[in-house]
Amino acid sequence: xxxxxxxxxxxxxxxxxxxxxxxxxxxxxxxxxxxxxxxxxxxxxxxxxxxxxxxxxxxxxxxxxxxxxxxxxxxxxxxxxxxxxxxxxxxxxxxxxxxxxxxxxxxxxxxxxxxxxxxxxxxxxxxxxxxxxxxxxxxxxxxxxxxxxxxxxxxxxxxxxxxxxxxxxxxxxxxxxxxxxxxxxxxxxxxxxxxxxxxxxxxxxxxxxxxxxxxxxxxxxxxxxxxxxxxxxxxxxxxxxxxxxxxxxxxxxxxxxxxxxxxxxxxxxxxxxxxxxxxxxxxxxxxxxxxxxxxxxxxxxxxxxxxxxxxxxxxxxxxxxxxxxxxxxxxxxxxxxxxxxxxxxxxxxxxxxxxxxxxxxxxxxxxxxxxxxxxxxxxxxxxxxxxxx
Amino acid sequence: xxxxxxxxxxxxxxxxxxxxxxxxxxxxxxxxxxxxxxxxxxxxxxxxxxxxxxxxxxxxxxxxxxxxxxxxxxxxxxxxxxxxxxxxxxxxxxxxxxxxxxxxxxxxxxxxxxxxxxxxxxxxxxxxxxxxxxxxxxxxxxxxxxxxxxxxxxxxxxxxxxxxxxxxxxxxxxxxxxxxxxxxxxxxxxxxxxxxxxxxxxxxxxxxxxxxxxxxxxxxxxxxxxxxxxxxxxxxxxxxxxxxxxxxxxxxxxxxxxxxxxxxxxxxxxxxxxxxxxxxxxxxxxxxxxxxxxxxxxxxxxxxxxxxxxxxxxxxx
Numbered sequence: 219x220x221x222x223x224x225x226x227x228x229x230x231x232x233x234x235x236x237x238x239x240x241x242x243x244x245x246x247x248x249x250x251x252x253x254x255x256x257x258x259x260x261x262x263x264x265x266x267x268x269x270x271x272x273x274x275x276x277x278x279x280x281x282x283x284x285x286x287x288x289x290x291x292x293x294x295x296x297x298x299x300x301x302x303x304x305x306x307x308x309x310x311x312x313x314x315x316x317x318x319x320x321x322x323x324x325x326x327x328x329x330x331x332x333x334x335x336x337x338x339x340x341x342x343x344x345x346x347x348x349x350x351x352x353x354x355x356x357x358x359x360x361x362x363x364x365x366x367x368x369x370x371x372x373x374x375x376x377x378x379x380x381x382x383x384x385x386x387x388x389x390x391x392x393x394x395x396x397x398x399x400x401x402x403x404x405x406x407x408x409x410x411x412x413x414x415x416x417x418x419x420x421x422x423x424x425x426x427x428x429x430x431x432x433x434x435x436x437x438x439x440x441x442x443x444x445x446x447x448x449x450x451x452x453x454x455x456x457x458x459x460x461x462x463x464x465x466x467x468x469x470x471x472x473x474x475x476x477x478x479x480x481x482x483x484x485x486x487x488x489x490x491x492x493x494x495x496x497x498x499x500x501x502x503x504x505x506x507x508x509x510x511x512x513x514x515x516x517x518x519x520x521x522x523x524x525x526x527x528x529x530x531x532x533x534x535x536x537x538x539x540x541x542x543x544x545x546x547x548x549x550x551x552x553x554x555x556x557x558x559x560x561x562x563x564x565x566x567x568x569x570x571x572x573x574x575x576x577x578x579x580x581x582x583x584x585x586x587x588x589x590x591x592x593x594x595x596x597x598x599x600x601x602x603x604x605x606x607x
Numbered sequence: 608x609x610x611x612x613x614x615x616x617x618x619x620x621x622x623x624x625x626x627x628x629x630x631x632x633x634x635x636x637x638x639x640x641x642x643x644x645x646x647x648x649x650x651x652x653x654x655x656x657x658x659x660x661x662x663x664x665x666x667x668x669x670x671x672x673x674x675x676x677x678x679x680x681x682x683x684x685x686x687x688x689x690x691x692x693x694x695x696x697x698x699x700x701x702x703x704x705x706x707x708x709x710x711x712x713x714x715x716x717x718x719x720x721x722x723x724x725x726x727x728x729x730x731x732x733x734x735x736x737x738x739x740x741x742x743x744x745x746x747x748x749x750x751x752x753x754x755x756x757x758x759x760x761x762x763x764x765x766x767x768x769x770x771x772x773x774x775x776x777x778x779x780x781x782x783x784x785x786x787x788x789x790x791x792x793x794x795x796x797x798x799x800x801x802x803x804x805x806x807x808x809x810x811x812x813x814x815x816x817x818x819x820x821x822x823x824x825x826x827x828x829x830x831x832x833x834x835x836x837x838x839x840x841x842x843x844x845x846x847x848x849x850x851x852x853x854x855x856x857x858x859x860x861x862x863x864x865x866x867x868x869x870x871x872x873x874x875x876x877x878x879x880x881x882x883x884x885x886x887x888x889x890x891x892x893x894x895x896x897x898x899x900x901x902x903x904x905x906x907x908x909x910x911x912x913x914x915x916x917x918x919x920x921x922x923x924x
Contacts, residue, residue: 337828344814344821351810364800388796430873435835438828445827453820579874593824594817601813606796 246288250505258282258500264405271405271562274378277493278401281500297501308498311393314386316495317379318463323488324379324592325443325467326480328560332586334438335431338538339548339583343590345534346556347598349374349527353519354602360515365389368602370516373400374523375595376407376557380460382499384599387607394502395513399520401499407562410521411554412570414528419550423536424574426549428583439472450597456607457600464596524557531556531587548583555584558591633675633739635666638748639709640764640778640787643729643757649783651713651724658714658729661764661783662737664704672704673697675747676738677712679727685743692738693718693725709784730754750775 239245261279265272284304289295297304310316333339354371362370369389372381373396381400385393403410443465451458470480502508532553539547551571555563567584640661642648650656660677664670678692695702695712699722704710711723718726729735736749752763752775762781765773766788778787793801803809871879 334828334832337825337832340821340825340828341818344818347817348810348814351806351813355806355810358800358804358806363796365794365796367806368796432832432836433873435839438831438835441831442828446824449823449827450820453823454816590821594821597817597820598813601816602809605799605809605813 241290241293243288246290248288248505250509251286251288254282254286254503254505254508257503258286261402261500270408271401273492274401274496275405277496278398278500281497282398282503283500284497285501285504296504297498298504298507304498304501307494308502310491310494311382311397311498311502312386312390314383314459316491317383318459319491320379320488320495321460321596322463322467322483323485323491324560325464325469326471326484327488328464328468328471328589328592329585330442330468330589331434331439332431332582333589334434334442336429336583336586339552339586340590340593341538342531342534342548342553342556342587343558343592343594344556346527346531346553346587346591347375347594348530349376349523349525349557350595350598350602352526352530353523356519356522357515360519362512362515363389365606366392366512368606369396370519371523372396372595372599372602373403373516373520374527374557375591375598376400376404376524376527376559376563377592377595378404379495380558380595380599382495383460384602387603391507392512392516394499394504394508395510395516396520397499398503398508399516402517403520403524404559404562407524407557407559408566408569410524411528411563411566414525415532415551415554415566415570418529418532418536421574423539423550424571425578426539426547427575427578428549428552428580429546431582431586436472436474440469443468443472446593450593454597454600454604456603457596460596460599461593464592527557528554549578549580552580552584552587555586555588556591556594558588558595560588560592561585563591564588632664632666632668632670633672633747635664635668635670636672636675636704636737636747637663637665637765638735638737638750639663640762640782641714641729641735641750641752642760642762642781642783643752643754644759644761646759648760648762648781649711651715651720653720655713655715659783660712660714660725660729660735662704662710662712663765664706664708664710667706669703669705669708671702672710672737673699673702674740676736676742677725677727678736678738679714679729679732679734681732681734681736691727692742693727694742696722711783730757 243251258279258281261275261282264270265275265279285297291299293299294302295304296302297308299305350371351374352371353374354367357367357370358364365388369381369385369392372384375381378397378401382393382397385396389396447461447465450461454461467480467483470476470483530553532550534556535548535550535553539550542548549567549571552564552567555567557563561581564581564584568579568581571578571580638660641659643658645656645658648656649659651659662672672695674697675695676692677695678690680689680691682690701722702710713720713724714727714729715724716726716728717724731754733754734749734751736746738744738746750763757763758777760781762778763775764778764782764787766776766778768774768776780789782789799809
């Protein structure tokens with residue numbers, strides 16, 4: 219009798235252990251999960267060891283780990299499972315809530331003085347957006363739908379929040395791949411852009427010294443976000459969520475009477491939203507939904523979009539120089555900064571420029587097209603949204 | 608003031624010119640869809656299949672159609688005594704059509720089945736009109752159709768044609784209590800792709816839009832910049848600038864480029880500011896780990912004394 223009872227107990231225990239094991243990650247792991255965990259670890263490595271956009275890559279990399287812990291479906295754990303905490307947090311990505319909040323913070327942190335003092339640099343920010351539309355054309359040729367192509371194209375804008383915002387509206391299924399691609403290439407701007415910049419410029423052009431920017435009055439700084447909003451949003455109202463928040467953030471900063479709001483928008487608020495967006499975008503790369511041929515295609519097109527954008531910006535400056543007088547010419551090495559990866563792209567201009575002339579500081583000049591790129595990519599996103607949604 | 612008065616009078620006159628139908632909101636009501644021959648379609652609340660009329664409130668506020676007239680008989684004039692119409696009963700809350708909402712009436716030919724059953728059928732005259740509560744003047748909306756051409760279970764109603772104009776036509780599906788615009792099976796992005804398979808049109812258009820928006824910002828701020836520079840130059844030249852010097856006072860800030868201004872360039876000032884900032888930041892960083900040769904003494908307190916926290920050995924006395 220005792221033996222039978224003991225046997226029953228052990229079979230019960232064994233059954234429970236077997237059941238528990240069925241719920242563990244070890245029982246549900248696939249090769250896809252392991253690959254994605256390696257990708258997540260690589261992102262964290264890049265961020266910590268090489269300091270590639272650590273503010274973004276650490277939360278995203280860790281998010282990839284979170285999203286690829288294998289689990290038994292139906293436990294309300296995964297990011298795609300309704301009712302899970304991660305799913306609630308992901309709502310801000312899916313509905314495009316986080317990107318405008320990040321733009322508010324960007325606006326509060328951005329100094330548009332470089333652009334206001336030399337406004338012709340604004341058009342450099344416009345022409346670097348050809349990367350978006352070059353990628354759009356490639357994606358169409360590769361058989362993606364127009365909506366998917368638009369979402370993929372926006373990677374070329376080098377603006378993570380804009381990419382997330384547009385993708386959530388046009389092709390939500392590709393959100394993880396596009397966001398990861400956009401942020402990865404933003405982090406790899408120092409690797410992707412310099413070869414293209416060197417290829418397109420002569421040594422003489424790289425040595426061009428630009429006039430120091432004139433001081434900008436506070437009145438101009440206050441007028442910029444107001445006129446900027448009215449002009450761009452009357453032209454492209456679909457860009458309103460991003461542009462509205464960007465210019466509001468900037469007005470909070472420049473008005474001089476809302477310092478507390480500007481500090482919050484450019485500090486705690488943007489930090490909180492960055493953590494949330496990084497974690498959830500990373501976690502959205504569950505192997506089951508992420509490792510597809512489409513995702514690989516997105517990564518390849520994304521790289522091309524950055525190269526085309528750099529090409530567009532540098533070539534445009536070279537063309538502009540044909541019409542500018544000696545002394546007013548622009549160093550084409552700041553053309554790459556027309557993409558909106560702020561301030562990484564401007565830093566690339568500085569780093570490449572200083573290699574050829576140690577006393578030629580291009581950073582301040584490159585910030586002009588760089589912040590114009592933020593406006594340009596948001597306008598481009600609005601155009602794509604207007605045509606394709 | 609006079610301009611304001613005139614504007615107010617013009618507005619008042621415009622409001623007075625509005626017809627009663629518009630004033631009550633009935634002007635927003637349209638005959639949206641009708642089904643003349645109903646064999647296997649929408650059933651009324653008695654389970655019968657009869658012809659029906661759908662009204663649509665195109666406005667953005669609710670409209671009560673109680674007291675309005677529905678008729679299939681054309682009226683010669685307001686004194687036409689032979690004119691017969693169905694008066695939609697007043698006081699029934701169900702006759703209030705919400706903004707952008709719909710209301711269906713059953714054209715059964717018996718006026719004894721309730722608010723939504725009319726005293727006429729649709730298969731006789733090929734005409735249907737809606738009049739406002741006065742029953743006079745022009746109808747709020749009217750439609751004509753060919754009775755013999757009506758197919759069973761095929762409705763006619765307002766829909767956009769290929770040119771985008773709203774016209775009364777045969778509908779692809781009956782949609783009582785709903786919009787007639789059935790969902791387009793081709794999504795807009797796909798329609799765009801069909802017209803622009805390579806993406807060239809999109810590229811040219813979008814780059815032009817982005818360029819135009821930033822170009823206009825360039826032009827405006829180039830202009831503003833010039834104005835600002837001119838204004839600041841004028842201020843510098845103003846004789847008032849010399850006033851403090853004349854009074855023997857030193858101006859608080861010496862304008863750059865003026866006599867007496869420092870030779871330090873803006874870049875050098877920025878470098879000094881950054882160095883000061885970094886120095887202060889570093890000061891803050893090592894605050895918590897001060898290395899000192901001074902004797903550090905902590906004030907004694909029985910609350911933090913270890914001796915009271917230890918178990919005492921019993922002392923034999």
